[in-house]
Amino acid sequence: MKRWLFHIVVVLILASCARDGAFRETGSTPPMLPDYTDITLPVNLAPLNFQLEGASALWLEIEGSRSYCFKTSSAKMRFPLRKWKEMLRQEAGNTLQLTLTARFGRENRRYAPFSWTVSPDSIDRYLSYRLIEPAYEVWNVLSIEERDLESFKTRLLADNTTVESTCINCHTANRGNGIQTSFMHVRGAKGGTLYSRDGQLRKLNTATDSTAGAAVYGEISADGRYGIFTTADIRPILHSGRFDKLEVFDASSDLILLDFEQGTVTDSPLVKGSEFQETFPCWSADGKTVYFCRAAARPQPDSTFEMHYDLYSIAFDPETGRLGDTLTRVVDAANRGKSVSFPKCSPDGQYILMTVSDYGTFPIWHSETDLWLYEIATGALFPLETVNGKYSDSYHNWSSSGRWICWASKRDDRLYGKPYFAHVGEDGTVSKPFVLPQRDPGRYRVTLKSYNIPELYRFPESYDAAYVSRFYTEMEAEKMTYTK
Amino acid sequence: MSVRADRRISIATVTLFFVALWAIFQFVFPYHLAFKERYVLFMSDTSWLATYFTKPAPVSFILGDWLTQFFLIPGIAALVTTLLLMLSWAGFRFLLAAIPNVQYPALWALLPTALLALLLLSPEVPLAVLVGTCLFVWFFGAAFRIPGRLLRYVTVVLLAVLLVPTARSLNATARVEKPGLEREYDYRIHFKANAGRWNIVEKMGRRNPYESLVTAYYYNLSQARAGRLPDGLFKAYQPTWHGLFIPVKPGVECFKLMASTDALYLAGDYAQAQHSAMLGMTFSPRQRSAAMIKAMADIAFANGDYDTARRYLTMLSKTALYKKWAQEGLQLLDTEADRLAIKNDCRDILVQHNDYRVSLTNIAATSSHGKTATDYLLCLDLLDKNLAQFRRDYDALYKGKYDAVSVPVLYQEALLMTFDENTSPAVQLTEYGIARSTLDNCTEFLKGNEKPFRTSYWFYHKYAQPAQ
Numbered sequence: 001m002k003r004w005l006f007h008i009v010v011v012l013i014l015a016s017c018a019r020d021g022a023f024r025e026t027g028s029t030p031p032m033l034p035d036y037t038d039i040t041l042p043v044n045l046a047p048l049n050f051q052l053e054g055a056s057a058l059w060l061e062i063e064g065s066r067s068y069c070f071k072t073s074s075a076k077m078r079f080p081l082r083k084w085k086e087m088l089r090q091e092a093g094n095t096l097q098l099t100l101t102a103r104f105g106r107e108n109r110r111y112a113p114f115s116w117t118v119s120p121d122s123i124d125r126y127l128s129y130r131l132i133e134p135a136y137e138v139w140n141v142l143s144i145e146e147r148d149l150e151s152f153k154t155r156l157l158a159d160n161t162t163v164e165s166t167c168i169n170c171h172t173a174n175r176g177n178g179i180q181t182s183f184m185h186v187r188g189a190k191g192g193t194l195y196s197r198d199g200q201l202r203k204l205n206t207a208t209d210s211t212a213g214a215a216v217y218g219e220i221s222a223d224g225r226y227g228i229f230t231t232a233d234i235r236p237i238l239h240s241g242r243f244d245k246l247e248v249f250d251a252s253s254d255l256i257l258l259d260f261e262q263g264t265v266t267d268s269p270l271v272k273g274s275e276f277q278e279t280f281p282c283w284s285a286d287g288k289t290v291y292f293c294r295a296a297a298r299p300q301p302d303s304t305f306e307m308h309y310d311l312y313s314i315a316f317d318p319e320t321g322r323l324g325d326t327l328t329r330v331v332d333a334a335n336r337g338k339s340v341s342f343p344k345c346s347p348d349g350q351y352i353l354m355t356v357s358d359y360g361t362f363p364i365w366h367s368e369t370d371l372w373l374y375e376i377a378t379g380a381l382f383p384l385e386t387v388n389g390k391y392s393d394s395y396h397n398w399s400s401s402g403r404w405i406c407w408a409s410k411r412d413d414r415l416y417g418k419p420y421f422a423h424v425g426e427d428g429t430v431s432k433p434f435v436l437p438q439r440d441p442g443r444y445r446v447t448l449k450s451y452n453i454p455e456l457y458r459f460p461e462s463y464d465a466a467y468v469s470r471f472y473t474e475m476e477a478e479k480m481t482y483t484k
Numbered sequence: 485m486s487v488r489a490d491r492r493i494s495i496a497t498v499t500l501f502f503v504a505l506w507a508i509f510q511f512v513f514p515y516h517l518a519f520k521e522r523y524v525l526f527m528s529d530t531s532w533l534a535t536y537f538t539k540p541a542p543v544s545f546i547l548g549d550w551l552t553q554f555f556l557i558p559g560i561a562a563l564v565t566t567l568l569l570m571l572s573w574a575g576f577r578f579l580l581a582a583i584p585n586v587q588y589p590a591l592w593a594l595l596p597t598a599l600l601a602l603l604l605l606s607p608e609v610p611l612a613v614l615v616g617t618c619l620f621v622w623f624f625g626a627a628f629r630i631p632g633r634l635l636r637y638v639t640v641v642l643l644a645v646l647l648v649p650t651a652r653s654l655n656a657t658a659r660v661e662k663p664g665l666e667r668e669y670d671y672r673i674h675f676k677a678n679a680g681r682w683n684i685v686e687k688m689g690r691r692n693p694y695e696s697l698v699t700a701y702y703y704n705l706s707q708a709r710a711g712r713l714p715d716g717l718f719k720a721y722q723p724t725w726h727g728l729f730i731p732v733k734p735g736v737e738c739f740k741l742m743a744s745t746d747a748l749y750l751a752g753d754y755a756q757a758q759h760s761a762m763l764g765m766t767f768s769p770r771q772r773s774a775a776m777i778k779a780m781a782d783i784a785f786a787n788g789d790y791d792t793a794r795r796y797l798t799m800l801s802k803t804a805l806y807k808k809w810a811q812e813g814l815q816l817l818d819t820e821a822d823r824l825a826i827k828n829d830c831r832d833i834l835v836q837h838n839d840y841r842v843s844l845t846n847i848a849a850t851s852s853h854g855k856t857a858t859d860y861l862l863c864l865d866l867l868d869k870n871l872a873q874f875r876r877d878y879d880a881l882y883k884g885k886y887d888a889v890s891v892p893v894l895y896q897e898a899l900l901m902t903f904d905e906n907t908s909p910a911v912q913l914t915e916y917g918i919a920r921s922t923l924d925n926c927t928e929f930l931k932g933n934e935k936p937f938r939t940s941y942w943f944y945h946k947y948a949q950p951a952q
Contacts, residue, residue, distance in 0.1 A: 133766045140766045238755045240846055241832025242787040245758065301834040390791070413795035442531030446799065448765070448772060 023101055023108035030100045030111040033441060037114035040423040040431035042123035042404060043092045044150050047079035048116075048434070051441040055102040062098050064091040064118075076441055081151060092120040117431075119423050121403035125149055126460055127419065127436065128157060128171045129408075130452040134245075134415045144171050144184065146461055152439035157184070157461055162469035164188055173457035174220040175347045176285070177400060180459050181224030185215070186468065192477035195260055197224050199462040204258075205477035208265050211256050212272075219282045220260075226321065227258035228281040228290050234362075237301050243414070248362035249300045249307065253277045255292060259321050264483045268323040270314060279309070279361055280342050285349030289313050290323065291330065293340055293361065305359050308334035311343055311352070311374070331374060331381055339363075340372075342394060347402040351375055351428065355394045356383070367391045367414060371407060375428065387422045387433045390414075398424075399456045405430070406454050418444055419454035494590040501594055502570055505601055509562035515671030516663050517561035519607035522742060524552045525772040527802035541616050541650040548612030553774065553804050565604060568614045573597040575621030582628035605663040607671075607739070608769045613658075620647055658769050659737075666694035673702045674743055678775070682706045692721045698743060700727030704863075705747050713859040714892035717866075718939040724948060725867035728860060731838045732760050738767045745779050749786070751857045752847045754828045758783045759837055774803055781813065788826035790817055827853050840864060848881040858882055866898055869945055875902040887917055896922040897941040 029037045032050040041048065052058060055075040062068040068087050070079055096116045102109050127149055132142040144158040158168045166188030173182040181197040192203040193215060206215040211231055218229030232253035236246055254272035256265050271278045274297055281292035293309040300307065311331035315324030333340045333356065341363050343354040352374040357363035370388040374381045387393065389411025396407030403424055408417035423431040435444065436451075463471075509517055526532075526549040536542040551568075555561040576593035580586045600617060603609050620643065627639040661667070669688070676684045689703020700720065704727050707716035721727075730736070730744035742764035748757035758780060765776040777796045784793035794817055800810035816824065830851035835843045841864065847857035858881050865874035878895065891899075896918045903912045913923065929942045937943050 133762065133771060138763055138766065141771055237834045238759060238837055239832055240753070240755050240830055240835050240843060242754075242826070242828045243789060244832070245755065247834055304834055413791045414789060415792055415795070440531050440534055442529065443534075446527060446529055446532040446535065 023110040026109050026111050028112055029114045030102070032100070034435045034437075034444065036116070036434055036437075038116075038432055039434045040117040040119050041088075041434065042149075042421075042423070043088050043118055043120050044122045044125065045088070046149060046151050046437050047081060047084040048437045049076065049078045049439065049441040051076040052100070052102050055104055057103040059101040060098060061101075062087070062096050062116075064094045064096040066090060078439070078441075085150075088118055091118045094118055119403070121401060121423065123149055123404045123421065124399045124401075124456040124458045126457050127406065127454055128457070128461070129419055129454045130169065130171070131449040132452050133448060134417075134450045139167060140165070142168065143465070144168055147436070148460075149436075152437075155460070156465040157463065158186070158468040159465040162465060163191070163472040166191055166472075168468070170217065170453060171455055171461075172219060172453075173455060174222050174224050175283075175345075175398060175400060176222035178222050179224055180457060181220050182457065182461065183218075183220060183227065186472055188472065190472050192471075192475075194463070194468065194471060196462055197260075201463055201467070201471070202260075203471055203475045203477045204260075204263075205479045206256075206258060206265060208480060208482040210482040211265055211267060212252060212254050215256065215258065217280050218258075221283050221287045221318070222285070223287065223318075225259065225261050226283075226287075226316075226318070227260060228283060228292075228316075229256050229258060230254070230279045230281065231256055232279060235300070237304075243367050244365055245415075246365045247301070247304055247360060248365070249304050250277055250279060250361055251300060252297070253279045253361075255279075255281050255290075257316075257321070257323060258480065262321075263478060263480050264321075265480045266321070266323075266483050268314070268325075270325065270327050271323065277307075277309075277361070278312075282343050282345055282352075283316075284313075284345050285347055287318055288316055290316050291343045291345065291352060293343065294327075295334070295339070295361070307360050308337070308339045309341065309361055310334055311340050311354065341369075342396065343374075344397050346398050346424075347400060350377065350402075351424075353396050353398065353405060355396070364392055364394045364408070364410075364417070369394050371396055371405075373428065373430075384422075384430050386430050387420070389420075389433075392417075393420075395453050397455055400458055404456070406456050408451055408454055409433070409435075410450075412444075415450070416444075416447070417450040417452055419451050490588070494588065498573070498590055498594065501598075502566060502573075505569060506562055506566040509565055510559065512665075513605055513663050513668055514558070514562060515668055515675055516605045516607055517565055518555045518675060519671050519739065520552050520561070520609075520611060521555040522773055522775045523608060523610070523738075523768045523770065524549045525774045525777065525799070525803070526550050526553045527799060528804070529802045532802070540652075541612060544612040544616035544619065544650070545610065548610050548615045551615075552611045556805050565601075565611070565614070568611070568618060569597055569601055569604075572600060572614060572618045572621060575618055575625060578625035579621050579628065582625055602663075603660065606658065606660045608658040609660060610658065610769065616650060620650075666696055669694055670696055670698040671739075673699050674739075677702050677705060677746065682709060686716075690720045695721050695723070697723050697726055698730070698740065701730055701743065701747065704728055705750060708747070708750055708856055708859060711855070711859075712892075713856075713863055714894040717863055717894055718941070718944060722867060722944070722948075725864050728864055728867065729838075729840050732756075732763060733838065738764060738769075741767055742773070742776060742779075745776075747860070749779070749783060751844060751860045752786075752827065752830065752851055752853050753840075753843050753857070754783050754786050755835065756837055756840075756843060774800065774806055778806055778809070781810070785813070785824070786827040788824070788828070790821050793817065829853070845877070845881070848877075854881075855886060858886065862895065866894065866941060866944075869948070871898060871902050871945075874898055883916070890919075891917045893919075893922060894941055897926070898945075900926050901942070901945070 032052055036048045036050055052075055057073045058077050060070045097113050099113045100111045127147045130144050132139055142160050146155045146157050160168050169185050171184040179198045184194045192205050195202040195204050207213055213231040215229035216232045218227055220227050230253050233251040235251050236248050255278045256267050258265055276294050277297050278292050278294045281290050291313045294312045295307050295309040310329050310333050313328045313330050338356050339359050341355045343352050345352050354372055355363050355369050356372045357366040357369040363369035369392040371384045371393050373384055389409050391410040391414045393409045396405055406421050409420045410417050419436040420433040422433040536546050551564050573593050576596050577589045580589035580592055623643055630636040673688045685702050685706040692699045700723055703720045707713045729747050730740050732744055745757050745760040761776045761779040765773045781793050781796035797810045797813045800806040830847045833846050844857045844861035848854040848861055861877055899916050929937045
């Protein structure tokens with residue numbers, strides 16, 4: 001009797017993945033939303049839930065080292081987390097073949113197979129992003145969330161409704177495998193820069209009488225001691241044309257160097273002054289070079305369309321905390337009629353990923369903005385054709401391993417940014433991008449918020465929105481001092 | 485008094501109360517209630533419904549928003565609100581009746597109901613407040629009737645604990661405003677304009693009994709839409725140039741942000757129109773508005789920005805009242821996107837928001853659809869009493885382009901004031917197409933006979949004071 005029962009159960013399990021009745025071969029890959037066909041995904045990623053609009057049931061057969069089957073009687077495929085994790089662990093390094101069959105009314109459609117390559121390269125577990133309406137230069141309600149990429153858990157890192165509706169921005173962590181250090185700016189009368197290192201939190205006032213203002217865009221060195229930042233007088237202005245909505249220019253901008261250990265701010269005559277504008281600095285992988293964007297200053301907004309930023313570098317001595325005394329032009333973008341922004345060095349020191357647009361310094365609203373990769377050893381600079389979408393791709397960063405990149409892309413509708421990921425092979429080849437998976441795959445279609453400044457990091461932040469509220473209202477900021 | 489008489493008085497009072505309430509909603513402040521629809525986006529979509537469950541009081545908001553979307557239909561707002569208030573009143577009565585020694589619970593229950601009614605006249609207060617109140621009073625009423633004392637207290641305390649965050653959430657971002665007839669007039673003209681009832685807009689604008697800026701704004705919009713902005717300008721109250729555009733700046737209430745989109749769109753300033761629509765939605769109480777999404781879809785169409793249009797149309801296709809419009813739009817995109825007319829063909833320049841002069845000049849100079857922008861610009865110059873600028877703009881943007889048939893009397897009147905004393909008047913009169921009658925009127929006006937010319941530019945120029 002037991003034996004019979006066992007056989008019945010086995011037959012039922014096997015039959016459970018069989019499709020009901022006949023099906024029609026469509027000959028094309030499924031129009032799934034989001035598009036997760038033929039991608040490379042990290043072994044530790046949350047389920048790639050998707051939907052097929054109009055379908056009433058879905059069957060997904062997956063062939064790898066083993067066979068898997070997932071069924072749903074709705075248009076949304078939501079993978080059970082445990083089964084999903086088990087599958088990825090089992091298939092690390094393998095390429096899976098997936099076949100989706102969907103029921104539409106009385107018809108079953110079978111789509112052409114597609115693949116998922118499960119990369120054994122893990123992605124940093126946490127991603128922060130700012131949620132904000134694409135409402136140009138004005139905001140009302142905005143927040144910064146931390147997402148656990150291995151599940152769908154999110155946590156509020158900051159919520160501006162608890163800090164007098166002030167602006168909160170630029171949550172950024174250091175690269176590499178050192179102690180995780182990050183910063184986040186909280187603007188407003190009682191604001192400051194939240195510096196987080198190994199669970200220790202500080203509120204810093206980075207403005208000094210000798211520098212042009214508080215720190216804006218920047219990065220923290222891999223060891224967490226130094227920060228290189230812009231001080232910029234940022235001005236938003238509207239376009240009158242059809243597609244580009246907003247232009248943001250700097251009336252002036254300089255670089256400043258912060259020593260978080262000593263509580264000092266310093267600079268160099270080479271990266272300040274009114275003759276040139278310097279912005280978007282970043283550290284090289286070894287921390288001995290600072291890369292940044294630089295353009296000859298012109299009156300703006302009259303000359304904004306003629307502003308072309310090149311990529312420059314300046315040496316840095318971590319022992320003395322001093323910037324070098326020569327500038328090197330790394331990429332002559334102006335000569336190509338282009339402008340570079342947001343340079344980000346890969347942790348292995350091989351590449352600099354940057355955005356390239358037709359002009360200006362703030363390309364997230366420029367439809368033509370693409371990601372370009374610069375190979376440091378050879379000086380080769382090329383657009384990442386496989387990842388660039390129809391509209392702006394920007395605000396990118398590298399995972400700590402250097403095997404993944406993440407960025408905000410407005411490829412679907414020009415307005416709303418979403419976090420995209422792509423795998424970077426050891427030879428520099430970049431895989432087809434895919435969007436951050438959500439528990440509800442229909443979420444992106446109904447959200448009225450843009451995902452802004454996605455940032456990968458390894459460990460959960462040691463604070464939350466409640467702390468940021470106290471940070472704003474109760475804590476006194478440490479005043480950093482200027483040294484020559 | 486007998487119990488039966490008490491009961492009769494109660495029934496009569498309550499009936500009278502609700503009839504009066506409905507009448508006030510329906511005939512005095514219908515647009516205060518209808519304006520709630522501007523702050524709602526309700527999509528029949530499971531992903532959208534799921535977003536309600538990330539915040540407190542999801543059931544109240546889902547029910548409230550679902551009902552509110554129908555407030556666009558005349559009469560529905562008053563009816564639904566009155567019915568829900570009746571339900572709340574019944575709940576309060578049910579609750580009070582459960583408390584020992586409370587006499588006339590039916591009458592006492594009218595007090596919180598009246599307060600709720602007053603609160604609901606603020607457009608930013610969501611209908612969810614009423615739905616939530618209904619649910620809570622009925623739950624409390626039921627809880628008070630639980631037989632076991634301990635269980636009763638525990639249930640009441642639990643409900644009270646649940647009530648605090650819910651109540652905070654229900655009214656967290658809403659601005660409570662005092663209802664008023666002037667504001668009702670503004671809301672009404674806004675809705676009439678959005679419904680395309682331009683003849684009513686024009687009539688309301690001419691009356692403008694409260695000398696309202698918003699009413700003047702919509703009146704001008706009705707004139708510009710019909711291509712007669714200069715002709716109709718002084719046939720209604722003009723708060724100098726502030727009746728042409730509503731500036732978008734910090735502190736401007738959401739209603740005005742939303743309204744400011746309309747004139748910018750009509751003038752062809754799609755960049756600023758989109759900016760206004762986006763801010764209108766961003767600063768709405770819950771950062772969602774089907775009306776503003778529709779406005780942004782319209783603007784995206786005008787720009788030929790079809791991916792953006794598709795995004796918004798897809799959202800609207802899941803709403804109850806914008807569905808048909810959105811589906812037609814989507815069909816257009818699917819079948820005729822290549823043949824759709826792109827209205828925005830002006831040169832791309834950078835403009836500070838609210839810098840209407842720069843923007844209008846660019847549209848007037850470079851767009852093939854620049855007539856309305858030109859009229860707005862010239863009227864802006866005139867209302868600003870900047871005659872020198874008017875003459876420059878007229879010469880550069882109007883003359884030789886739009887003056888072939890006739891020149892609007894308003895422009896003729898203003899042009900006369902700009903004529904060069906050293907050049908022959910006859911030459912200038914011919915060159916600018918000034919009619920004999922205008923010249924005669926001017927002579928009369930200069931003689932001091934001003935009364936017949938109260939709607940002339942000369943009168944405005946002489947007597948108008950800067951608007952506060």
